[in-house]
Amino acid sequence: MSTQPSGRDSPARMLRLAVFVVCLASALGFNTLVLVDTLATRETHSIFLKSLQERGHEVSVKAADDPSLQLSRYGEYIYQNLVILAPGVEEFGGALSVETIVEFVDGGGNVLVAGSRDAADLIRELVTEVGVEMDEEGAAVIDHLHYDANDDGQHTLIAAPSSGLIESEVMVGPRDAVPLLYRGTGLITDADNPLVLPVLRAPSTAYCYNPTQSISDYPHATGQNMLLVAALQARNNARVVVSGSLEFFSDAFIMASVQTPQGAFYERSGNGKVVEALSQWVFKEEGVLRVVSVQHHLQGEKEPPVAYTIKQDVEYKIKVERLVDGVWKPFMSNDLQVEFVRIDPFIRLIMTPNKDGVFSVTFKVPDVYGVYQFKVEYNRVGFTRLFSTTQVSVRPFTHVEYERFIECAYPYYASAFSMMVGVFLFSMVFLHHKESPHKTKAE
């Protein structure tokens, strides 16, 4: 290349640069598989799909029963994200099944699933695997006090107040007073399962039942115990979002105006912003943390010692970064804690951050020796689980490190030293004493 004249070289270099940029973009981008019932969904949900593409996703839209579907090839996942906008699918095509999707989640893949009133058993089975239960077929979320004016009469087009959204800006964006449009089935989750997050709760007055049948049994989901959108962040940080409404993500709902029975009118529903924020969250573009470096050493030093001795002053530093618009930026927070653990935590302290994202704390090593860990575990709603442990050993004082002279032991020291002085003096006197002459005379 370098032997060529520079004039001819520059287009080639431009080309290489372009190729490099394209490679870089595809390396940073995510591969996202979107499964649909009919390809018309590509058009009815174009805003959602377009926003994915604009954020750098390689989106491939396929029919859910396409026989060529596969998530992994040669043991590696081809896609990082899976979107299932196919509530009606009776059986997945190709290599896809509920089991492979669960494996995909176990392997760290992110999934977004939308259901509907008439969602097929397959979708119900899939969401049950992530701790969410859809109400039975035909049941719809009904709220006679919070419906939109465009409702078809059964009050199933819910204008859910934004107060039902989870309090997490990372997941649903900044809080906004605009209601969200929703038409579909209700979701039931186990309140004791801490991994399932209630993204959007139904209003207190809502319930889920077949609107054309009168209520004979207690509805499965009522009031705020019913979720409209639920999320799961698994222990491996894989994220799953389940919505009981396919239309929640549709262009029609995103572009629609909202008019509540109470007379409030909103130019645009809140769906657009929430869908955007939620899809950023579920595909790990938001709320992702990582530990960059961990340092620990004695106060005033730079390097860690082989082992710490009890009661020493130690300084611990951890650098944490957060993914913001695809770039790692320093993370700021006032509640990051470090634990000094030997089976149980002996010390747990909140660390002080600086503007470079370095959190630091100084403490005195406990007076119990053993093998310890510096442990940072940061688990907050919307963020990936941050976990870091560093093992160090703590030993007792060596014999030279104890107090050399204790006041109350002075009698012992005094006796020992006086004995030594005595021996020296006595040996002198014993060996070299000269009897006085008069005594000799007396003998």
Place this chain on the structure above:
Amino acid sequence: MSRAALVILALLGVSSALSPSTYLTPGDKERLKLVLDPAWSLSDLAQVLYASAGYKHLGQEIPNAEGVCNFVKSSAGDGATVETLFLASSAGKALGCPIAASVSSIQAVSEAIREGASSQELFHAVSAATNLGVELDTAKVLRATQMALKKDDSVLSLGYAFHVGAQLKGEVGSIFERIEDAIVQADEVDGRMLQFEGGLSITALVLSGAYKLAETSNKTPPIKPDQAVKFANYLMSRKSVQLSKGVYYLLEAVSMFTNNKFHVPVAITLASNVAVSAEAPQVQVTADSATRVADEVVIISKEPLTPLSTADGVYELDVMSRGPDRGFYRLVVSVDASDSRLVGHSAAQLTFKVLTAIDIQGVEIGTADSDQVRYPNTLSAVLVADQHQRVMLRFVVRDTASGRPTEVHQAFVKITHIDSKREIIFVAETDSNDIYKFDIDVSNSMKEFGGVSGVYSIELIIGDASISNPTLWHIADLSLTFPGSIAPSSPQDFTYKVRPEIKHVFRSPDPRPSSVMSTTFTLLCILPLLLLVLIWVKLGVNISNFPITVTAVVFHIGLAGILALFCLFWVQLDMFSTLRYLLMVGIVTFFCGNSMLSNIAAKRKE
């Protein structure tokens, strides 16, 4: 022209399979216009074409028409490709600023019409030629089109071919015959829509091509009326399209549907809100029969509708004068039209509902004895109940129109713990007299309440799709006491929270004796040495026999050194270095001591 046409499409309306269910409302048009607007930055010729044609269909003024026209003209200069020529000339046509045909562009266009070109290329060339006013050789174009279709007979290719055919003069029957081939490939969605795989643009392209071709060849297209309705349904379902290209095709096809010689789908919709209530008693609609969905009671049959003088295409029927019960009604509407082009106008089904207000009466709430509460007041006293009691609530929901007790879909009692905001919802049930009853046995419902004592608020939710005043009414507050429950003793959950700080408590050092004690005993310990020295002084001890020899001096220095070494060992040396030093000092001391002692012994013997 197009604007008026679009409104005619909005004639009347529906939600059945056989009639288009909606039309382009002014709001829709405004939104479509917004999608087109970015084109006026004049950066992309295709966008400008979509926008100018779209504006024309919407009947909108084009902003800065002269500037747009100049942009279009400049892009169709010498050396422009056939596709650019097509875009520019079509945009020019839509804008009303015809592009002059230059020699080179005429040549480019005629060269493009050759055998082997794809039908899209042919479409571009033929359209450009028509727009530029170039004469076409029909036979040659037909031949080329047939070749293209032989090579690629996909729906898209056929769609382009129809458009080519529509622009030709003379006999185009060979292309017209292919319309049927395309139409059979349409997919049905939900039994009420027809579309071609590939979505809006292909569907719209094929439809407009087919109808235009049919018009040119003056034959009815092989599309059945119900198919036309289904295609129209599909087009209407796509009115939220977000791409300017999609908007262009949508408007093109819709205006074609409103303005052709064969099929004009009629949308029959409720002009007023879907719900009818006493405040707005007139359903502005056409009617055949009206049936209550719940019990199939027919309240209207064969009733003519009166056309409304204030608005075209709106007809009305007074339903409320017949005193219908609340509920959903199915209205079957037919339109007798002399215009045989209209499709989708017979037996259209509409749903409307009759709303009534309800009143909650006879409300009694209490434990042992009941208190009366009137809607919408809240009981002033707080009810108190413990595990031996039951809390009871009775009420009647009365239809204010008929005055009879009625059942509603949602009659829930919501009990909320005031401090934790935890809510428990119960369903109230009716007895045979339509009186709603609800009672909880406090001791049996500990599980629902989680055994948490405290003040709860009791709210009644009454809702139904066919009542006009759904209600959330705070009836009373209830203080519940469960046995043995102090506070919720659930284990503290810190899953997503800050954990409490832990500080290590260091072991405090053992207490030590006072320094007075140790000083006293230290002195006592030194005392014997002092006494020894004192007594020796008194006795007149001396070391006058000290032999002035090297060995004696070295021995005593050595001995002192060993003792000093012990002190050093105490203070800083470790055992091994002490032993090393001791060995060195010891050997010297040993030999010196030996020689000194033998000297002393020898001296004594003398």
